[in-house]
Amino acid sequence: MSLLLVAQHRDMEPFKKAIQQIDPNIDVDIWPDVDIPERVQFAVAWNHPKNVFTRFPNLKVISSLGAGVDHLTYDDTIPSNIRFSRVVIPSLAEQMSDYLLTSVLNIIRNTEYYLEQQKQGIWTKKKPLDKADLTVGIMGLGELGCAAALRLQNNGFRVSGWSVTKKNFEGIDTYTSAELKAFLNHTNILINLLPLTPETEGILDLDLFKNLKKPTYIINAGRGEHLIDEDLIYALDTNLIEQAVLDVFRNEPLPDSHPFWGRKKITITPHVASITDPAEVAELLVDNYKRSLSGLELRFEVKSEKGY
């Protein structure tokens, strides 16, 4: 049997190396170089090409390389008997919290304004935004969302959260499905960390933006498909939103011709908010591979109908 690594625009060699460092006897293929397709039992996928998984008749399990599995649940070419698992490691939540805190601090401290000023040799002070006047609202309170909420709170921010199932945190106002409008009405800095499901696809649209509190900022670290790109551009152009920080896009890498690139009010990072470290994840992948061989339940198996 073998373990297959499938990804586009990502070097998978370090993952092969980390897996074989734990167990040199595991055969690891890196797509598209697969010796014997019939031997593939377990795949690890990131941004995989559609239809790729139809070629392995004995494939039993696909593990995502991150916290999200929507790229798997959304791919209807994957046979329905295949089980999914996802990756939960401490550093993913830590990195995401760092990314979001960095983004929020840069908004309130005018970082991009000062970098632009420096280029022009200008010395002008701009009043920072006062934390006391702002609420950061997080959509999605899974591992990453919870960690981010606590981290922002520990750094002096007023934080609220919205999730499909009600969550409780000390000091954080939490809202559930039907209370979306109330949540938005007092949120200035909206952070999206939702899983991608049919219900959440396209949720970041003009209607939602209109319900946010001014001044308004958007940070999308969920999925590109959560956002209606045209609505964001319209909202920025009409000053409904001051600034958007985007780490995820409908097509990645973001195409050269995409209007997001040239916009001052958009900050682009190339899907780097939280990156799975090969050495840190290898133990989990090896364990789940061996579990799949012996038919055991997987760690972090995705069972929910909700797609996460």
Next chain:
Amino acid sequence: MSLLLVAQHRDMEPFKKAIQQIDPNIDVDIWPDVDIPERVQFAVAWNHPKNVFTRFPNLKVISSLGAGVDHLTYDDTIPSNIRFSRVVIPSLAEQMSDYLLTSVLNIIRNTEYYLEQQKQGIWTKKKPLDKADLTVGIMGLGELGCAAALRLQNNGFRVSGWSVTKKNFEGIDTYTSAELKAFLNHTNILINLLPLTPETEGILDLDLFKNLKKPTYIINAGRGEHLIDEDLIYALDTNLIEQAVLDVFRNEPLPDSHPFWGRKKITITPHVASITDPAEVAELLVDNYKRSLSGLELRFEVKSEKGY
């Protein structure tokens, strides 16, 4: 009697307004418009012109507008019988911690790299620096330094501190005067928050830079006079230092012709790390003004020979 506000490159009207909101009976002059110089008993100073305080024969007290009083202790035209006080308010430490955390996070998360990439429409990931591989070293452990050390530590950074008098913190290695070299040898990101004294002037020089651990980053939020400008440029050009973040300068505003402006490896902010809010500081200024009238001891009076 009257209270005088003295500053260059700073609008002092909001301070006058905030003081008179607390006590409308206090006469407040804003330099250079002083009705009767003989009536000036108490002055509040920020970046004052030299010799200005020789014109007020009944001046008893000068309060700094921030945590530092070096601009007062260094001005030998100020008569020696004048007492000094400084401003200690919670938001100064909170703002400074935010500034330093923002700067450190931007270093490890490659913020400027991604902003430059976006301008060129380039999508390339760059590995963030790992907190586990870095130590942030803070020089100066007064109110601001202590708050910053704890905040960085709470955000997952390994932090050490150096101060003239030994300080103790849980989880933070602290060093004192004679241990400077040991402190520098394991510091990657050096934060300067020292008070400016004859002993600390010019402390950030090539010799100090050479003792820091690689990769090396410098953040100066102390005073411009702590830094030997030419040594920094040489250290950046020879890759001794990767990046410098500077909020303070020998001359402020930083002159147009200064070589710092055009350098990619230098990030300039216009002395905004921590800004005194008029409404927040007014109560302290009014109280100290009244104490000075009745000869009471001042709050946060500067008594030390050390200049802080």
